[in-house]
Amino acid sequence: MKKKILILAGGYSKERDISLKTANAVFEQIKNEYNCKILDPKNGFIKKIRKFKPNVTFNALHGRYGEDGYIQLILENEKVKYTHSGVQASSICINKLISKEIFIKNKIITPKYTILRENFKNKFNKIKKKVQKKLKFPVVIKPINEGSSVGVYICNKNNFVKNLKKLNNESEILIEKYIPGREIQVAIMGSKKLGTIELIPRRKFYDYKAKYDKKAKTKHILPVNLPIKKIQEVENIALRAHKITKCRGITRSDFRYHNNKFYLLEVNTQPGMTELSLVPEIAKYKGISFNNLIKWMINDASINR
Secondary structure, three states, X not given: OOOEEEEEOOOOOOOHHHHHHHHHHHHHHHOOOOEEEEEOOOOOHHHHHHHHOOOEEEEOOOOOOOOOOHHHHHHHHOOOEEOOOOHHHHHHHHOHHHXXXXXHHOXXXXXXXXXXXXXXXXXXXXXXXXXXXXXXXXXXXXXXXXXXXXXXXEEOOOOHHHHHHHOOOOOEEEEEEOOOOEEEEEEEEOOEEEEEEEEEXXXXXXXXXXXXXXXXXXXXXXXXXXXXXXXXXXXXXXXHHHHHOOOOOEEEEEEEEEOOEEEEEXXXXXXXXXXXXXXXXXXXXXXXXXXXXHHHHHHHOEOOO
């Protein structure tokens, strides 16, 4: 009998559409080899899992509730094998404050930052002065626990307040020093360095549109034009970050390269698996087909991750 694979897709986050694209891409790759089903974890989610009785759950969810330890905890309780990182690593990596503190403690360079909490609503100019004093403009503002560059803005003195108001509904906001330079991303597969890619967006940075819209025409550079020693350096940092946050399966770490230094921005525990996604592209360059990449993830799945 064919192995039963349940692909979790959609969900409640702002990245719902990307999750569905990832799930469909995965489904198309493995539908002939496994008994596959795509499930949106909404009404009666646990009942549906129990009814289907999957051998493995492929977690194609992105953002809140799918990437933050929430869904992982349910799968752990149901004793269902699943892909990607476990409860602890997922909750650490989606929280940009906690993960940054871990990077700093482990001497991994990350941009300087400050945190805004709930009562900032009518103090915009006061905050602006504090930011100028502590970090100096330009800065990047972002919600503390979203992925796919949702709600991320590069701000100068003039547009800071306007952009901050767009995040009015967020209870915590990360403000970090903007690091110019090259966009470098590293994929980790299990406990091995999979590879590195450079992105040259036509937009200001590798934002949501640059990631998922073909019309954005983001340039993907493979191999990266850096000395081998520098490639090894950034891949070693990514592997360390993967290990110290106790990640499993596939992760992708985002860096800025400036003045001969790599600045780690974040570790993504649920990288996209669409036709424009970086991990499948890196894997293909390293001789691993998309189909084999998905199968590796399925075979890597477990409980107690």
